[in-house]
Amino acid sequence: MSKTPVTEIGEFGLIDRLTQKIKHYHEETLKGVGDDTAVIASGEDKVRLLTKDLLMEGVHFDLMYTPLKHLGYKAITVNLSDIYAMNGRATHVIIGLAVSSKYTIEALEEIYEGMLLACEKYKVDMVGGDTTSSKSGLCISVTAMGDLQKEKVTYRSGAQSGDLICVSGDLGAAYAGLLILEREKEVFKANPDMQPDITSYNYVLERQLKPEPRRDIVELLESLQITPTAMIDISDGLASEVMHIAKSSAKGAVIYEEKIPVDMQTAAVAHEFKIDPTTFALNGGEDYELLFTIRQSDYEKMKDVDSVRIIGHITENPAQTDMVSTSGNIVALRAQGWDSFK
């Protein structure tokens, strides 16, 4: 038997290869693998949405700078983000928690406190799960369920040529926060007596440690009576997600660098680290903002919305996923977002 390391094909390649033999036996399964959530018909006119994320210690979080309560909160909210990315309503979560013997009951209670805080804020019912031990480290598995009217489900694949590309909030902040945390960790390791002064980074730290999924955008779309043509949440960076929508829709996309929303504090961190802030936005990931496309006829409704920026449009040519830079150059987007296997 040949032995191919996973690093050779990366996370997306691996998922493609593992899932290609999947067969479905139920008519009600409208979407399996390949979008933010699975979509399962429920009665005449509704669907259930189902999604799962694993958070592994040492891969997805570093307990040296991640408060356990924040970790629990984030474990819930990153899953809710997937439900909202389908234009859905999140209703339930079910938890798997594996911990090594070094964790105390009090530590686990802190994780749960964070999880239940997120459940309260987003009005989601925690309906059980599995708690068990692990040989080493902490593993949190969250499955989220949601529901939605069938005609409002927003897949990645529905973008049409000429649609406007929109993004909520601002981008790159979570990555900026991660860089600060990693830097302070090194400072602390070198000199444990040093008290880091991180108050001037509050915004980007919070974006990294305690992301809020954009339920408000789903509600906004509803109140504006807009059903997006395609939607995805930004977990791996803007470039990767634009390419997902384009590829799934068999269309191209053009975005404009000058339109990409970046917070002042994110820009300041980028400057400190001598990195282009656009790079943070394109490849940083973990922003949990929503990227979506709307018909041009919805432009008037959307153009003055504070929390949403129109950053580009969908094109007919599937070979084209470009960014027009601030200086006017056309740059092909590349998915350089985070890959846990690289």
Next chain:
Amino acid sequence: MSKTPVTEIGEFGLIDRLTQKIKHYHEETLKGVGDDTAVIASGEDKVRLLTKDLLMEGVHFDLMYTPLKHLGYKAITVNLSDIYAMNGRATHVIIGLAVSSKYTIEALEEIYEGMLLACEKYKVDMVGGDTTSSKSGLCISVTAMGDLQKEKVTYRSGAQSGDLICVSGDLGAAYAGLLILEREKEVFKANPDMQPDITSYNYVLERQLKPEPRRDIVELLESLQITPTAMIDISDGLASEVMHIAKSSAKGAVIYEEKIPVDMQTAAVAHEFKIDPTTFALNGGEDYELLFTIRQSDYEKMKDVDSVRIIGHITENPAQTDMVSTSGNIVALRAQGWDSFK
């Protein structure tokens, strides 16, 4: 802050403590924590069932003797078992897989092959999930979903005084298989050239490595037009599960040792290891048989069913969960089933 090791209260104590602050916000949530699955109303007369299990390398499986394909198969079937234990139909699974860099793509394909084989056999749709890396070891998280007519949902809590206690198949075999595998592992470690002869243990090995959940019993109950009053799957051993049903129903229970079904091969392994086979059945766990209670009025329908044994009855006194031994002694049951934290 006090620091209490998890071992001090064990798995059930921990779950009680972590889940006591859970609040529900949705009327449709009929059951959260505390049964084999969560139960969520779906439309007028149906429910959705949701359950999750984590399998951790070194805790739940040992790759020295667990073929990866079997591991994938078992990861699915132990979750389906929880759906069947609610009298439900399993429809969907969603997978989380975290692997360290030592795993090759081919190894992961073997795990998926086993998972998809189970999906095919039980007609369950795999609808996605998350594949990521881990710092060490393999972690498989499976969430299973099912559905059911609302009036047929069978909780642990519905047993009534006088109901008959039934069990499917035979018990203790999975634990017998585990003992053989552990013994052969030690033999192999001492002398790697030794080829173990384990053909005479085929049945118990298969029960350990490749458990089949009892969908057939759910179908049988349907064809006999019996809705059990309570049901649970036997994952932690018969004693623990009888006590779960009794406690949830606020009743007592008496079972008869001589009625407990134990396979000849299980008994032979017990004899080899100089352990009472009844101990295997009571405390061995991982049998994934169904334990359920039926009304006395259903006795005639059930008494000649080959795959089900009536092993006792429910009593009025919640303080009593006893076994009448073959020699006629009355022994209080004790939950000594497997606890991953002990």
